[in-house]
Amino acid sequence: MSRKSREGKRRRQARSGQQPPTVRVSSEYRRNIRQADDILSKEGIEIQPDNWQQLALDWFAPQEPERSELARYIADHAHRLGIPWARELLRLEVFFQGEDYEQIIAHHERAFSRYPRCALVEMWVADQVFRHAGDFWRARQMYRYAIEHFPTHVKPHYELGFMSYLLGDFVGALGWFDHAAERVADDDVEMAARILYNRGIVRYLVEGDSKAAITDMEQALKHKPDYPQAKEALCGLRGKMSWVPW
Amino acid sequence: MVDSRPTLTTKSYWIPTKVAGERLFWMSLEFSLNRPLKKGQPSIAEMALSSGSVDEALLGLPSVVPPKIRKEAQRLLRPWLDSRYTGAYGRSGGILNVFTPPWGELQDEVWAEMVAGWESKAFADDRARQEALRALERQWNTTPHPFFAGLSPAQVMVGGGPQEAELADEFLEHLTRLYDGCPFESEGQALVKTLTLLRRWQSQRRKDGRMVLEIIVAERNELMARRARVLHELGGSR
Numbered sequence: 434m435s436r437k438s439r440e441g442k443r444r445r446q447a448r449s450g451q452q453p454p455t456v457r458v459s460s461e462y463r464r465n466i467r468q469a470d471d472i473l474s475k476e477g478i479e480i481q482p483d484n485w486q487q488l489a490l491d492w493f494a495p496q497e498p499e500r501s502e503l504a505r506y507i508a509d510h511a512h513r514l515g516i517p518w519a520r521e522l523l524r525l526e527v528f529f530q531g532e533d534y535e536q537i538i539a540h541h542e543r544a545f546s547r548y549p550r551c552a553l554v555e556m557w558v559a560d561q562v563f564r565h566a567g568d569f570w571r572a573r574q575m576y577r578y579a580i581e582h583f584p585t586h587v588k589p590h591y592e593l594g595f596m597s598y599l600l601g602d603f604v605g606a607l608g609w610f611d612h613a614a615e616r617v618a619d620d621d622v623e624m625a626a627r628i629l630y631n632r633g634i635v636r637y638l639v640e641g642d643s644k645a646a647i648t649d650m651e652q653a654l655k656h657k658p659d660y661p662q663a664k665e666a667l668c669g670l671r672g673k674m675s676w677v678p679w
Numbered sequence: 680m681v682d683s684r685p686t687l688t689t690k691s692y693w694i695p696t697k698v699a700g701e702r703l704f705w706m707s708l709e710f711s712l713n714r715p716l717k718k719g720q721p722s723i724a725e726m727a728l729s730s731g732s733v734d735e736a737l738l739g740l741p742s743v744v745p746p747k748i749r750k751e752a753q754r755l756l757r758p759w760l761d762s763r764y765t766g767a768y769g770r771s772g773g774i775l776n777v778f779t780p781p782w783g784e785l786q787d788e789v790w791a792e793m794v795a796g797w798e799s800k801a802f803a804d805d806r807a808r809q810e811a812l813r814a815l816e817r818q819w820n821t822t823p824h825p826f827f828a829g830l831s832p833a834q835v836m837v838g839g840g841p842q843e844a845e846l847a848d849e850f851l852e853h854l855t856r857l858y859d860g861c862p863f864e865s866e867g868q869a870l871v872k873t874l875t876l877l878r879r880w881q882s883q884r885r886k887d888g889r890m891v892l893e894i895i896v897a898e899r900n901e902l903m904a905r906r907a908r909v910l911h912e913l914g915g916s917r
Binding site for chain 1: 881
């Protein structure tokens, strides 16, 4: 599931306070925290001893399988978490909805280092570290941590596959995409299509196996019929046009 | 009189990150050091190897080359260690690796796994244990590494040659044409786009039917073979 599926009113509100990507100074960080608190306040959020767990779950992980994972984390570490932790998590969610990657990374570094590592949080923050900060190695560690503690989730496997591809490690990428294909839910059509498309490409590059790659492309298009890259790749693999992988 | 000494030419390219710019400079320097001064003559890298003097070999550089570049060249021409080629972490790795965010021993999952395997094994004595470690180091040196885009650390150490330099120019010009002036949301986004383009480009077959990786590996292997010949002629390794 993509976090983008949770965009909406709160995202637009947060966006209005978004700053251009520059080095964040402490005062700017604090200003963004105040803005996040304003947004939470306008939403009528009051974090109390009897609702902090529920709010954390409803805001940060409304859907499965993330919800169960976060619930498990809270149960394991409840004595070290509590209202302050829930407040930081809700702020983080506001920054996610505002797609403010610098603030997401800064907030994760500043606010969460005092709590036990949470695989779910690391998995989502890793995306920003990888795709926006370009810090592949830090993101790689975070995804690996997520896999270690949340092995059933498809996302870190897929992201490590893509990262391996970018590093020029096509064999490694194929392994990660295989793992991702084993884990993706049938109803997660967007992710399933992306995994199969990418696996088909890498399989063709590594093994030269156009039959298997064609099967992957066909499956990708079953999940997502409107997928121009997969259509183009399928034509290319069938030899109907001049085509290069990716 | 024609000055046939090697020259360092500067070109302007769009690059996604500041650190890639620095590595691009190393890459160009590696290419320069491996380029023969004249056809059939040795390169500066080979001269350094055969004379045993980096300073002497660097006399071949034009006098206008600034001290900073000379210092960097000295670093690149240092004799390789007999053990593990850890210097590879600090090389550009050529066009296939120049955009990869810098990494080193801490990130090297391959070496970590090899060491873990070695540590878990029982050996007859300390000598056998050390010999096994040396064998592992040699294995690491010559095995294609996933984080070096399939090059081995030895192939990274030797640097790229004239063919790779041409290929690199081709890619960098293509990259610049495509992305110069494009607004990117972040440095990371620019980096991901660049690497995606690079991997697509390297997967294309050239006129001779070979892929870019195959051309680069073949040239680097040739440079290693020349290096080995020089060392052989000297009657020992350095």
